[in-house]
Amino acid sequence: MSRQSAHRGVPPPATPAAPRRPLDAAGGTELGPLIARARELDELDRRLRGCLPTPLADHCRLGNVRDDRLVFLVTSATWSTTLRLHADEILSAAQALGLPGRILAVKIVSKQPVDVKQKPCLPLSGFARESLKAAAAGVSDPGLKAQLLKLSEVP
Structure with missing residues (x-):
């Protein structure tokens, strides 16, 4: 006996679709290109920081790629200087990934405070x-x- 006949001709309910992740859901909107760009930069950041020593990689992040300029963000002037010493490695890695990077720009940004709610x-x-x-x-x-x-x- 089929399920349909067991319930007097009523088909079984459709299985609900799995919920979509917010960024996947927003990808089909006007935010789609922005989300795709952010994901692209995140992947490039992961790959480029992979060629840096661990302490330095923890204090910098790829901020943008525009034309032939790679913009990295660092947390202090010390890390800015250290990152500039590794400019050749970063630019070589970028070119190996097919990026036209020839200039490394470094900007110092302060870490944003994390809003932590105090537990009672x-x-x-x-x-x-x-x-x-x-x-x-x-x-x-x-x-x-x-x-x-x-x-x-x-x-």
């Missing part, structure tokens, strides 16, 4: 409070004693 502190246990008070009782320095007592009163 857990309250002190009774044992922790008593331990802080006992420690305060055992020290002779009045400043340290005051700080330990203050800590023992934190909610």
Whole structure:
């Protein structure tokens, strides 16, 4: 007996399609070329930084490729200088990938602070409070004693 006849002529429900990743879904919109460019730069970045020593590769990133110019972003002037010392390696790797890179431009950018939401502190246990008070009782320095007592009163 087929599934269709078991349910009185009603076909089985279609299997839902797997959800699409946001960047894949947006690729069919006017953002498509921008997303494709970002993915292309990300792949080039991965390949070009692969020819650099690990500490340096961790502090730089390919920012753009335009005409014959490769633009790298670094986190400090020190890494900028170090990256310039490896310019020949980077440009050779770029040419091996088919890029017309002949000029290495380096820009210093500060790391953007990460917005981390502070987790609420857990309250002190009774044992922790008593331990802080006992420690305060055992020290002779009045400043340290005051700080330990203050800590023992934190909610």
